[in-house]
Amino acid sequence: MRILRLLIVVSIAISSTLAMAADAARQTDVCVYGSTPAGIAAAVSAAKAGRSVLLVEPTDHIGGMLTSGLSHTDFRSFEALTGFFLDFAQRVDADYVARYGADSEQVVAAFRGTHGEPSVNLRILQQMLAEYPAIQTLKQLVLEEVATTDSQLGRRRIVSATFAGPDGQSQQIDARAFIDASYEGDLLAAAGECYHVGRESRSQYGEPMAGNPQGQADGQVQGYNLRLIMTTDTTNMREPVQPAGYNRDDFVDVLQAFESGKLKHVFASDRSGIYRAHAPGMPNDKADINDTPHAAVRLSMPDINDAYPDGDRATRAKIVAAHYAYNLGLLYFLQHDAAVPPAIREDARRWGFCRDEFPGTAGIPPQLYIREARRMVGQHVFTARDTEQADGDARAVLHRDSIAIGDYVHNCHGTGRTGSRFDGQHEGEFYKKVPPYQIPYGVIVPAVTENLLVPVACSASHFGFGALRLEPIWSSLGQAAGCAAAIAIEQDLPVQAIDVPHLQQRLHADGSATIYVTDVPPDSEDFAALQWWGTRGGLHGLAPAKQPRPKSLGSQYNAAFPGHAAELDNPVTDALHKRWLTLLPADTTIPDTASKQARRDWIRAAWRHSVAGN
Structure with a gap:
């Protein structure tokens, strides 16, 4: 009996200890919320700098849209891919080479690793995280609340964040720095930071394409949808089934678009179909x-x-359920309903889900594509002005505090609808081409919270966000956020006060660009020096504003953007030497004999005297 009582006492003691451990706060240097590509890049960047990291994911699936169906990566030229995302893409490419051979059709289709299958992307991201024992990934923890305290100079500081687990228990995390890498911006909102939802008016930031048709602000956000991964390979096909709650009456009116000739296919790479099968295809x-x-x-x-x-x-x-019901229900109707013309129905049935993708959700992506949600109002609001072409120059306006680059268009799939779902059109849709652009540090820096960085729901107008909301760019911003968080911890500074040139120097050393250059890639020995010099303004003025259109590589992809090469073998003219001297740091001198030497040698000397020697 005494033994039984003793066992009961011991059991109670052990249970109490485990309960206390479960409820105890976890300590870390950096807490990253959201295992999006930006969140993973932030975690890796902070871990590289010697920081401990807790990567907290609200779902049971890491990688965000990169592992949830968005495999046709949004970028324009390969020269814009640097840093973490380039490393990721090169690993994906190497994986296909190792498994299928360098000349295989899979390697060609992978498009230098940017068109990887979701299952491959997931495996590579898992491997990248596993390389850093300092990173712990916690899944199925949803943000509940954030505790803050007032700091100096009117700022606040996040003390801890509390998350709800699937079992109903709460997990508190205490960290010295927090990074909100969620698509929704939940952490920044819980911290009390100012943010915007919807479209600003044209007058707010002076953007000609902002606002509704009358130029006024509204609360409309960009449309969402699933990014399905489908195949015509019958040996790997999983046939779509009737979704729960399906009602054919919800979709009958789509037949009018086929009868009128507005639509000719269900699947197509152009507007003749509904389901856009991105070309080129995937492996x-x-x-x-x-x-x-x-x-x-x-x-x-x-x-x-x-x-x-x-x-x-x-x-x-x-809202998410409504998207799944529509995207999947419309597909089932077009593939199976007898009212659909047989030729259209049979053509649609050539496509099915993939047996080897998303096995836990019957071949259906586990996440909805959230193109836009909250947008922080931070130290720098990214607007149309940030992608404008500089006067008389091939390049966009210069940002000396740049931490990342982008090469895409301002784009929005629409924020509203006129008419019904089957006989109307999207309102608020835009696509505006711009030259490659820089992204200032202030875009990820909050106005008030001194230990928070926001690389995804970052500081931008609705129109400006249309040029930032791309996984390669978010990854670069995440990489910068992880590095900035590490610097802030090392130097015990608010993120608003860190030395941006020091941050840039670390990013360059890690292969991440702060200005677009087409002929000096990250693996070049001149990359760091040239990035430093270009970010000081040394590459502006080298090429005239009018440039030929870049050569198309198919779809939205093109060859290197003209007028953005450094041409390091060219000589430094007297005029260029004179102008470049004005861009040097105050305590740096370059001998007059530097004139007429190759640009490479001039820039190396300037970098050596002002950066490398420090």
Whole structure:
């Protein structure tokens, strides 16, 4: 009996100890919320700098959209891919080479590793995280609340964040720095930072394409949809089934678009279809299926999203469920309903989900593509002005505090709808081409919170966000955020006060660009020096504003953007020498004999005297 009582006492003691351990706060240097590509890049960057990291993911799936169907990566030229994302893409490419051979069709389709299958992308990201024991990944923890305290100079500081687990228990995390890498911006909102949802007016930031048709602000956000991964390979095909709650009456009106000739296909790479099968295709006969811009019938549903950014869990779940019901229900109708013309129906049935993708969710991506939610109002609001072409120059306006680059267009799939889902059109859709651009540090820096960085729901207008909301760019911003967090911890400084040139120097050393250059890649011995010099303004003025159109590589991809080469073998003219001298740091001198030597030697000397020797 005494033994039994003793065992009971010991059991109670052990249970109490385990409960206390479960409820105890976890300590770390950096807490990253959201294992999006930006979140993973931030975690890796901070760990490289010797910091401990807790990477907290609200779902049971890491990688964000990069592992949830967005495999047709949004960028324009390969020269814009640097840092973490380039490393990731090169690893994906090497994986295909190792498994199929360098000359295989899979390697060609992988498009230098930028068109990897979601399962491959997931495996590579897991490997990248596993290389750093300082990173611990915690899944299925949803942010509940943030505790803050007032700091100096009117700032606040995050003390801890509390997350809810699937079992109902809470987990508190105490960290010295926090990074909100979620698509929704939940951490920044909980911390009390100012943010915006919807479109600003044209007058707010002087953006000609802002606002509604009258130029006024509204609460509309860009449309969401699924990024399905589908195949025509019957040996790997999983046939779509009727989704729960399916009602054919919800989709009958789509037949009018086929009868009128506005639509000719269900799947197409252009606006003749609804389900956009991105070209070129992916490895192993797969395709990334997306919304089709300007098509008669769309997958994205911008008319039901506006409550999502600030919505509670139930509101968001309802909106997400509506997208799944529409995207999957419309597909089932077009593949199976007898009212669909047989030729259209049979052509659509050539496509199915993939047996080897998303096995836990029957071949359906586990995440909805949240193109836009909250946008922080931080130290620098990224707007149309940040991508304007500099006067008389091939390059965009200079940002000496740049921490990342982008090469894409301002784009939005629409924020509202006129007419019905099958006979109307999207309102608020835009696509504006701009030269490659720089992204200032202030875009990820909050106005008030001194130990928070926000690389995804970053500081931008609705129009400006359309040029930032791309996984390679978010990854670069995440890499910069992880590095900046490490510097702030090392030097015990608010993120608003760190030395941006020091941050840039670390990013350059890690192969991440702060200005677009087409002929000096990250593996060049001149990369760091040239990035430093270009970010000081040394590459502006080298090429005239008018440039030929870049050569197309298919789809949105093109060859290097003209007028953005450094041409390091060219001589430094007297005029260029004189101008470059004005860009040097105050305590740096270059001998007059430097004139007429190669640009490479001039820049190396300047960098050596002002940066490398420090």
